[in-house]
Amino acid sequence: MGEFELISRFFDRGPARRSELGVGDDCAILRAQAPGTTLAVATDMLVAGRHFLASADPASVGHKALAVNLSDLAAMGARPLAFTLALALPDADERWLEGFSAGMFALADQHDCELIGGDTTRGPLNVCITVLGELPVGAALRRDRAEPGDDLWVSGELGGAALAVRLGEAALPAERARLDRPQPRVALGLALRHLARAAIDVSDGLVGDLGHVCERSRVGAEVQWPAVPLAPGLAQSAAQDRPALALAGGDDYELLFSAAPENRSSIEALAGPLGLRLSRIGRIVPGQGVRVLDERGRPMAAGLHAYDHFA
Amino acid sequence: MGEFELISRFFDRGPARRSELGVGDDCAILRAQAPGTTLAVATDMLVAGRHFLASADPASVGHKALAVNLSDLAAMGARPLAFTLALALPDADERWLEGFSAGMFALADQHDCELIGGDTTRGPLNVCITVLGELPVGAALRRDRAEPGDDLWVSGELGGAALAVRLGEAALPAERARLDRPQPRVALGLALRHLARAAIDVSDGLVGDLGHVCERSRVGAEVQWPAVPLAPGLAQSAAQDRPALALAGGDDYELLFSAAPENRSSIEALAGPLGLRLSRIGRIVPGQGVRVLDERGRPMAAGLHAYDHFA
Numbered sequence: 001m002g003e004f005e006l007i008s009r010f011f012d013r014g015p016a017r018r019s020e021l022g023v024g025d026d027c028a029i030l031r032a033q034a035p036g037t038t039l040a041v042a043t044d045m046l047v048a049g050r051h052f053l054a055s056a057d058p059a060s061v062g063h064k065a066l067a068v069n070l071s072d073l074a075a076m077g078a079r080p081l082a083f084t085l086a087l088a089l090p091d092a093d094e095r096w097l098e099g100f101s102a103g104m105f106a107l108a109d110q111h112d113c114e115l116i117g118g119d120t121t122r123g124p125l126n127v128c129i130t131v132l133g134e135l136p137v138g139a140a141l142r143r144d145r146a147e148p149g150d151d152l153w154v155s156g157e158l159g160g161a162a163l164a165v166r167l168g169e170a171a172l173p174a175e176r177a178r179l180d181r182p183q184p185r186v187a188l189g190l191a192l193r194h195l196a197r198a199a200i201d202v203s204d205g206l207v208g209d210l211g212h213v214c215e216r217s218r219v220g221a222e223v224q225w226p227a228v229p230l231a232p233g234l235a236q237s238a239a240q241d242r243p244a245l246a247l248a249g250g251d252d253y254e255l256l257f258s259a260a261p262e263n264r265s266s267i268e269a270l271a272g273p274l275g276l277r278l279s280r281i282g283r284i285v286p287g288q289g290v291r292v293l294d295e296r297g298r299p300m301a302a303g304l305h306a307y308d309h310f311a
Numbered sequence: 312m313g314e315f316e317l318i319s320r321f322f323d324r325g326p327a328r329r330s331e332l333g334v335g336d337d338c339a340i341l342r343a344q345a346p347g348t349t350l351a352v353a354t355d356m357l358v359a360g361r362h363f364l365a366s367a368d369p370a371s372v373g374h375k376a377l378a379v380n381l382s383d384l385a386a387m388g389a390r391p392l393a394f395t396l397a398l399a400l401p402d403a404d405e406r407w408l409e410g411f412s413a414g415m416f417a418l419a420d421q422h423d424c425e426l427i428g429g430d431t432t433r434g435p436l437n438v439c440i441t442v443l444g445e446l447p448v449g450a451a452l453r454r455d456r457a458e459p460g461d462d463l464w465v466s467g468e469l470g471g472a473a474l475a476v477r478l479g480e481a482a483l484p485a486e487r488a489r490l491d492r493p494q495p496r497v498a499l500g501l502a503l504r505h506l507a508r509a510a511i512d513v514s515d516g517l518v519g520d521l522g523h524v525c526e527r528s529r530v531g532a533e534v535q536w537p538a539v540p541l542a543p544g545l546a547q548s549a550a551q552d553r554p555a556l557a558l559a560g561g562d563d564y565e566l567l568f569s570a571a572p573e574n575r576s577s578i579e580a581l582a583g584p585l586g587l588r589l590s591r592i593g594r595i596v597p598g599q600g601v602r603v604l605d606e607r608g609r610p611m612a613a614g615l616h617a618y619d620h621f622a
Binding site: 020021024025026027028029030031032033035036037038039040041042043044045047048049050051072073075076078082084085086087088116117118119121122123124126128130132133135137140142143144199200201216 | 331332335336337338339340341342343344346347348349350351352353354355356358359360361362383384386387389393395396397398399427428429430432433434435437439441443444446448451453454455510511512527
């Protein structure tokens, strides 16, 4: 199977629907934008042996490679539009490609996000996706917009993916799904456009990602540990390092956002329709840095660092 | 050096100039587009050991990774706007990163193309760039627009990069530069918007890339071998496989385009101002397939295939 047959069999789904020109030319071309809108752009690269095992279910790899990018759009309040895929493969393994493309396209279709182009080459397994989303001008949920007095919210539950990594083969299906098939919170991001001030997706762990928001916004934050929503398996676990797994485990792909207290009831009202838990876990304060407080309001031990590929 | 220091030292050049929001948030945000324009998008992935040697000059790697993407924009007639960079590195080698980013940014500045975001991770050396360019609606130089009777043109000279690969250490500096530092023909692409019909950049070899144009446009093509512009080293070489190097060597990054014969003099007039040779090498004909004809008009031997990563 040559490069062009590979593309045509697994990645070319015919004429572009949402774009002017899709797979098969030097560039893809987007439709002209609606007035008053602009484009959000994110890129994530997943490497075999680091972000997933080479032996991982290819459908999960396809799902996750797109999901982590859609999660970036969600954290910006952007609506998914289109994406490009660059793929380095050790060989043209048809079964792997079938699973990978099926997993990727299932999630793409769910979010009406179109593959418009890319690149395939031989090399150590590497998946790089760039996603494009639409956003009204000025509506972005930026990291640098948090203000002292804001409530701090997080969607869903934390620590499930980290627990799955910890447990390995012993992980329950729900925990594995959190790790292998994260659900990008796109609908929540869209709903938050006029309710939240700052937002970020929790990919490196809550404390680390909240630290980025604080740094960029020049504020501090206080998190109430008892208010942090734990993944079911973690809530029931007796592990001493539950805080580390929930607050610094990473791979959660939930949205962490700050919002003015007057928006509390509007935000709470989103949970039902979205079928998503929304927890108020603390607040933005003057100063700098992230403090996590236990049941009695005492600062918990430090050492909850964000994941760093090069540290 | 951690991931964030790495980004801040080598890839964050301060607030975005041409974009609304650049490096450092979940997504980058482009400026709202001018009415009547749209976006062209291309992605190319370069893998160490395949597209370049791991020991290659990092500045050349940075240059080339962006150049091959800008070449895609050029082939569409799009003006470079912004790009994202995803980088997998075996380790955070400061000297490598310094050279790489210097080579990349020098070319980016030359084309006023802004780095707006990306991703860094540990892994086998891999560089993936996605470039965004601006294009008036309907002005794209698509592959499927060639018509019988069109002249066939190519910019610059062919075969220099292939010769450099062949000669290895013995290659002359000019040939090495063709391989290591290809110059994307962005200005030519812009000038051809109203003069050319179909265009493609020659990355896999002229015959193979012309084959893509023919297939998409449902036409055939005749190339006059004596009219094909050869890289200086190749023109002087006695190598029996000069046609293979010039027509199927790849890595040329010249523009191949078709245009109506009435545009001949306008196209010829571009060469001077652009400082770029423009050669009329054949024509588009009814039917299908690419035929290369020698000095006496006889078809030359077949076997001039495009480079294929998986064949």
